[in-house]
Amino acid sequence: MNDKNSNKKNKKRNRAIMRSAILLVLIAAIGYTIYNSVTAEDVSLLKVGDEAPDFVLVDLEGEQHRLSDYQGEGVFLNFWGTWCKPCAKEMPAMDRQYEVYKEQGVHVLAVNIAQSDFEVQSFADQYGLSFPVVIDKSKSVMSAYNINPLPTTVLVNPEGKVEKIITGEMTEQDIESYMASIKPE
Amino acid sequence: MEKVQCQCGHVNPPGTDLCESCGRSLTEKEQNNTLADMRYEGTARRSQTYNKSIVDKIWNFFSSVKIGVSIIVVLLVAASIGTILPQQAYVPANTEATIKAYYADVYGVPGQIYHALGFHDLYSSFWFIALVGMLAISLIVASLDRFVPLYRSLKNQRVLRHVSFMNKQRIYGKGPGNEDTMKKAEAKLKELKYNVSTDKNGLLAEKGRFSRWGPYVNHIGLIIFLFGVMLRMIPGFYVDETLWIREGETRAIPDAPGYFIESQNFELETYTGEDEEAVFGEAIERVGNVAKNYQTDVVLYQKPEDSLPGATDDMEVVDEYPIRVNQPLKFDGYAVYQMDFRLDELKSMTFALTDKETEESFGELTIDLINPDEFYELENGATVELLGYYPDFDGFDNGEPQTATPLPNNPGFLVEMTTPETPEGETSFILIQETIEPFGENQYKLSFQNVETRDVSGLTIRKDKTLPILGLGGLIFMIGVAQGMYFNHRRFWIQQQEDGTVILAGHTNKNWFGLKKDLDQVSEFASLPAYQDQQEETREQDDKKGAELT
Numbered sequence: 162m163n164d165k166n167s168n169k170k171n172k173k174r175n176r177a178i179m180r181s182a183i184l185l186v187l188i189a190a191i192g193y194t195i196y197n198s199v200t201a202e203d204v205s206l207l208k209v210g211d212e213a214p215d216f217v218l219v220d221l222e223g224e225q226h227r228l229s230d231y232q233g234e235g236v237f238l239n240f241w242g243t244w245c246k247p248c249a250k251e252m253p254a255m256d257r258q259y260e261v262y263k264e265q266g267v268h269v270l271a272v273n274i275a276q277s278d279f280e281v282q283s284f285a286d287q288y289g290l291s292f293p294v295v296i297d298k299s300k301s302v303m304s305a306y307n308i309n310p311l312p313t314t315v316l317v318n319p320e321g322k323v324e325k326i327i328t329g330e331m332t333e334q335d336i337e338s339y340m341a342s343i344k345p346e
Numbered sequence: 347m348e349k350v351q352c353q354c355g356h357v358n359p360p361g362t363d364l365c366e367s368c369g370r371s372l373t374e375k376e377q378n379n380t381l382a383d384m385r386y387e388g389t390a391r392r393s394q395t396y397n398k399s400i401v402d403k404i405w406n407f408f409s410s411v412k413i414g415v416s417i418i419v420v421l422l423v424a425a426s427i428g429t430i431l432p433q434q435a436y437v438p439a440n441t442e443a444t445i446k447a448y449y450a451d452v453y454g455v456p457g458q459i460y461h462a463l464g465f466h467d468l469y470s471s472f473w474f475i476a477l478v479g480m481l482a483i484s485l486i487v488a489s490l491d492r493f494v495p496l497y498r499s500l501k502n503q504r505v506l507r508h509v510s511f512m513n514k515q516r517i518y519g520k521g522p523g524n525e526d527t528m529k530k531a532e533a534k535l536k537e538l539k540y541n542v543s544t545d546k547n548g549l550l551a552e553k554g555r556f557s558r559w560g561p562y563v564n565h566i567g568l569i570i571f572l573f574g575v576m577l578r579m580i581p582g583f584y585v586d587e588t589l590w591i592r593e594g595e596t597r598a599i600p601d602a603p604g605y606f607i608e609s610q611n612f613e614l615e616t617y618t619g620e621d622e623e624a625v626f627g628e629a630i631e632r633v634g635n636v637a638k639n640y641q642t643d644v645v646l647y648q649k650p651e652d653s654l655p656g657a658t659d660d661m662e663v664v665d666e667y668p669i670r671v672n673q674p675l676k677f678d679g680y681a682v683y684q685m686d687f688r689l690d691e692l693k694s695m696t697f698a699l700t701d702k703e704t705e706e707s708f709g710e711l712t713i714d715l716i717n718p719d720e721f722y723e724l725e726n727g728a729t730v731e732l733l734g735y736y737p738d739f740d741g742f743d744n745g746e747p748q749t750a751t752p753l754p755n756n757p758g759f760l761v762e763m764t765t766p767e768t769p770e771g772e773t774s775f776i777l778i779q780e781t782i783e784p785f786g787e788n789q790y791k792l793s794f795q796n797v798e799t800r801d802v803s804g805l806t807i808r809k810d811k812t813l814p815i816l817g818l819g820g821l822i823f824m825i826g827v828a829q830g831m832y833f834n835h836r837r838f839w840i841q842q843q844e845d846g847t848v849i850l851a852g853h854t855n856k857n858w859f860g861l862k863k864d865l866d867q868v869s870e871f872a873s874l875p876a877y878q879d880q881q882e883e884t885r886e887q888d889d890k891k892g893a894e895l896t
Contacts, residue, residue, distance in 0.1 A: 197580050197581070198470045199470075199472060227654070242752055244748075244752050246743075279718045279719070280735055299598055299606065300598065301598045302656045
């Protein structure tokens, strides 16, 4: 009789373990699927705190700029196009603040989205830009940073991490405080 | 619940309807039935027996066929509601905020509710995925709960069944038999490809048992199919992207890291209706142009893995291929399809520098609208300098020409023309069919000559690593369906009692006609007693009663 009882208990325990295991596996699979579908849109998005993707682009003078060369210094990465009016509006302010902060280890890289040399050059001449302007001919940097609206500015701190992502036009005060925030200590 | 002991001495698990050993009815309900419920051989479905811990309660919930059917109904209703308004992929908006605004603006409050509940992107909404997941749980749990007892019971079948089991079978007969009846019946059944086992004075003949596993095989196929669909949500398994590429452009292929594609040429060919194509003449007359071929000639490049975004000097040619409809470019599990096109975007414009009065020309210059040069040297020392280029001119702002987009839809040029006669230069702003002379009347003008265009290809990039899994799931599903539908599980129980009386019973899960045909052959050969179809009898009686009542 004792034997029978313990046998029954064992059976019951095994059944509970089996059922719990099957249900857990299935619920975990569903949870994982839902998690994936909810986050599907923003897995590729760049987030604050991420490593800023390294890239190499050529400026109007033919000089190469590689992001990782600026490790230890702040990089103010501004994506723009000549057709984008707010981009044009914030350029002079960026140029003025660059004059102030370039001595303190903050670089400005203005990344144009796949326009012709002529358009970019005449724009740079018109606004008298003193920071390097690079052209992302194949839009590959744009897609690496998942840039959608223009202008978008990505602040890269001296550790090479994304400090902040700003979409839309910035005032001169904004630009001043952003540059101050990525100034090396 | 307690275990049930049958009169024959066999101890059955709680919830059993028919004794596993002899087949006697164990419940009152079964005892009152004229026919035994043979669906699960009268075994205890495990879910109906225990109802104790929380795990057991959840398990029993999913084990219910009613719950499974309810989930399917809810899914069907949700999917049909999802077709009422367009899904977000077909809405002219592409950010979360604009999509939300679109549903509110176009469809009002119902649109807002529709969006809030996730119907705008039904297959990705968490509750829809959760429901499909619950359906999967229900399939697995319900199948396990039924398959295990059924398998056990069919494996441990006894040859000798109690009379009360036999006379509750649909096919039943009783009558005197000869001495060799049992032997002859056995021989004939074996000839008809039955598996026959004998025990003392009885035999059990069985055929096509595997057809009983059909529904479970079918469910395994469905589970594999759902697993494949689940994988699609995981990055790297499934890609479906669109790429618009202009002739001459090189673009990164979306969701295919390291790969680039260059469009060299797009071509749209139509049938001429002449010579061999004369058969199309009538159709061409009726509808105008008939397309023969859509084709994009592409070059596929790959960059080394350690290459940085932006670097373009390290691309290697992988393939050159003409993409046509249904002839995609294939590489590394991806396929690039020809899906769409736009013809004749402006590419370059050619002008002639001429004297307005004498129409004397200094020759022509061509401005590349994609990558314009700054200086153009013409004949006799004349030059044209491009001061400003506005690819999509849309008016002036503070006297400054503006461009709306980077695409050359409405190009405007600010130029300075210098000739030996006008060495200090003349400025002119040139638009399509319009010239503005901002600093007074000019002596020279750029007169438009001709234009070159380029086409845009709409390509679709696809990758689907889940296809083999979906195919396997579908195949197993169909095998299960065929197994359950086209084969049937036939059984006969025959006993000869000491006084020579033969009792026979027959059962099948479907196709009773086939079963009777087999039995007729055996009866004739072994002179078995006549049998009745007890269900037909009951039905006939019911029909009679009904007729009398009316």
